[in-house]
Amino acid sequence: MPETQYVHGYSAREADRLADQANALSDLLHHDTAYPRASLVLECGCGTGAQTIHLAASSPEAEIVSVDLIPESLEQARARVEAVGLGNVSFQVADVFDLPFPEASFDHVFVCFLLEHVPEPEKALLNLSRVLKEGGSITVIEGDHGSWYCHPSTPEAERTVECLVEIQARHGGNALIGRRLYPLLCEAGFRAVHVGPRLVYVDDSRPDLVEGFSKNTFIAMVEGVREQELSLGLMDEASWDKGIADMYRAAEPGGTFSYTFFKGTALK
């Protein structure tokens, strides 16, 4: 079941990709999230802890409870947090659709790249709201693969990304969820909903993002579903390989890359 839920899988390469993504984007995604001393924060869907270390470092005096479905991911997350010397995170196996916490347990809730992978994001938000105290905040960060484009582009490059969107949908997820974040938070009953886009634009004047985002985060993510794509036959192998090569071409000098994350905040 977990194997079918997370479209990108649980390989070591995927863990590296998630860390590259988190490091390249930490300022962009996390700079405006900090929780006060002694507040209790639930991070739901922490995976291997790629975002957890940024969350915990930004709020060193808050107490963070990071949960995930997969025990092996939690072990990696625990090791990652220990490796950077952070002591304010505890870990627990839990499912967003069956959270083992009483009502109003947490001062704040944080989720990053979780809703895009679950079949019922509305229900996930209601469950998160249940464990959040009245007046507490929720912060949700999600991507939107439909926001991606590059130059130069080709039909094959565009099709590889569409294939990933289709494969994620077959896993029950929605890779275009960023644009839906505002209505989702409103419909779940949160108030003071604010959604801000975080656009990553890359050209060769930004070599750190060429490596950290274009190649090691985005193209690596698309490449990561190669076997699933070929076994489903959404594209033939030669076209898929050309699409990936074309994306790498857009990460060369003269090329550009754009992608938008969405960060939503709201109060219960």
Next chain:
Amino acid sequence: MPETQYVHGYSAREADRLADQANALSDLLHHDTAYPRASLVLECGCGTGAQTIHLAASSPEAEIVSVDLIPESLEQARARVEAVGLGNVSFQVADVFDLPFPEASFDHVFVCFLLEHVPEPEKALLNLSRVLKEGGSITVIEGDHGSWYCHPSTPEAERTVECLVEIQARHGGNALIGRRLYPLLCEAGFRAVHVGPRLVYVDDSRPDLVEGFSKNTFIAMVEGVREQELSLGLMDEASWDKGIADMYRAAEPGGTFSYTFFKGTALK
């Protein structure tokens, strides 16, 4: 010839649309452009002056020479500038492909929504570089219709925007030029090239942008090519009308809209 160059035409409604666009986006696009006292600035492709009034107001002590191909547009621009009491703009009929100025005439060059409408943007930039002094700056603002998406979306809504891109290409333009701005400026020999995306994200917590951008700028622009679209038969009338209605649906509460402009600056 002018009639075939500017895909959106020269109607009063289009002039209003351009003014709505400029007003809704003036901070986003213009807040970081200001020229020093006594500097001579060329604005190329000023049209009816929708951007000119923001440019001139932001640099009240600079001297701005605004040029356009179309005398009637220049008259509207002149009236608009006079109406807001700005005295630092002069107007002249001129073609970016045949600029009637000696080499190195201007301290700075400014173009907004011009390159997307010309058949040879590389050559336009070389011509603009010719009239710019050594060490002077060029500022270029362009859109990218491929950056647009909305929620909820439909294939018809997406197709109406693709039709506009195709029609603009038939006029010799490129509605996807924003993503190409960085390599275009580099290839034209400019140095210190910096391109920054300016993302417009709209949900119903931002009612001014729902009206000023989603409806009165973007959807109005797509609607504006209705006759051209139907005469070309790129979409049948019922599908096109549904696409437009679907876009208006995304401007209602619960809907979201995204679009990215690109602003490039560089030195000669």
